[in-house]
Amino acid sequence: MGRGNLIALLPLLFRFKSGWLILLVLGGLWFFKSGGFGNLFGPQHADTAATGETAGKPGAPAGPTDEVADFVSVILADTEDTWGSLFKAAGSGYRAPTLVLYDDRVMSACGLNSAAVGPFYCPGDAKVYLDLDFLGELRKMGAPGDFAFAYVIAHEIGHHVQNLLGTSAKVQQMRMRADKATGNRLSVMLELQADCFAGVWAHHAQRQRQILEPGDLEEGLRAATAVGDDTIMRRMGRGVMPDAFTHGSAEQRSFWFRKGLASGDVNQCDTFAAMAGLKL
Template identity: 70%
Template sequence: MRWRQGRKSSNVEDRRGEQSPGGGGLGGMGNLLALAPFLLRSKTGWLILAALAALYFFGGNLFSGMQTTESPSLGPDAQTAPGTPGATDELAEFVAVVLGSTEDVWGGIFQQAGSQYTAPKLVLYTDAVRSACGLSSAAVGPFYCPGDQKVYLDLSFLNELKKLGAPGDFAFAYVIAHEVGHHVQNLQGTSAQIQQARMRADKVTANRLSVMLELQADCYAGVWAFYANRDKQMLEPGDIEEGLRAAAAVGDDHLQRRAGRAVSPDAFTHGSAEQRAYWFNQGFSTGDVNKCNTFAALSGR
């Protein structure tokens, strides 16, 4: 991607240097008290409880030295090597530029529709974070919380994308644009409508509604890519292929197979690899938010 000359968003909230929420990232004293009745039933439980209490009151990491965390880099074009502070700082700059681009694109789209776009904040964190949606660990991946209208991102997720077979700067940009797509849905009222519909529906239908919501966010990510390329020429040859690979890599069927499970469409929450790639490309090839009506596709209209 041609991103280095792009405008950096001022809506990035950097919490990476903060202590993990709840005392060592384990949920705080409330979690210790909740675990206590179960742990006190055995001698081993007593030892675990004592260790957790020590971690809560004195800080630190019980697993220090047992694993290393590699600082992610954008790939072969990065100016600093993985494992150095500069690599992470460059990635944070990249995130700020991508977020700035989404602000420009969606600001223009909303303005053309006669309304005003309110940009989300993007929170960078490490290991765990507390939001209006509760306490979350980095294991859940990037997410959007409608309660505080913020996108939450641990930069180490770039390494996870690489493990899933989706390396490259545009693959990471797609992930950011997808989460911003959820913010757009929130502003439009779509998220609240679908949540209400899911509460009235059976489990299978509720899952399908979740899938359609996620696929629409994929389509919105494609719409962003269309305008970022048309107006700012941010894309380079191969970028869209990176985006399509990333969309497919996080498909439910791909993740189920990777986990050694049988593919179960009724358990999908984000869509298959084919669906995710299709809807991202739908947004990119048309640049039209009206072509992102995944719910009409669900109902057969």
């Protein structure tokens, strides 16, 4: 996704609508600056305006770069365009999320969080929080490029879509009654569906607005691989423990992202039926 395409999307910045974001925080594995496990691509909820906000260190002004802030806003607006059309075609309405960009640490209704936790959502204030240094972290993990970052944002919006569809609430109820291993598998299926939904967004954004350039698909797949649970465990110098997966392996994440991208069909993203024969 080159600068020319980014500039072409800038008018979308002025097309935000009122909306809400429901995010089910299931926890997960994520390796960031702290060198530990965090909350990878946290899932979702709310009834707020779809505005961009910024936050910085407590007591200090926020300092987002215009380039990163504009890029995130453009992608968020483009996902709204895509999902708005898909929901309308299904006879429903799409309500947009709220995004907060922050630097180093941020105070949310969930408490004080540092950038070490990665992207996250706080159900108490219904906002998605993205660390401004996250793009650099992706590069360090071997997933550079604009579209790698776009994949991350689209994944978070995928959790929003799950909640609008009622999927997240159902999974949360099932996890509350399940043992830890089963709960982890349900979490994996939810996360992989969000990856598939990210691919669905990319499919329609490309078909309607030609946002992709040569190499963008590879950037997205590298990002999906970099955040696989097995990849993260190896990076930590630990053995791979599938029962501890909460987001899926690198292969699984790449597979479901690619499936959504190829089909553009939400119905092709039923990870629950495909992996466990569940009907939600």
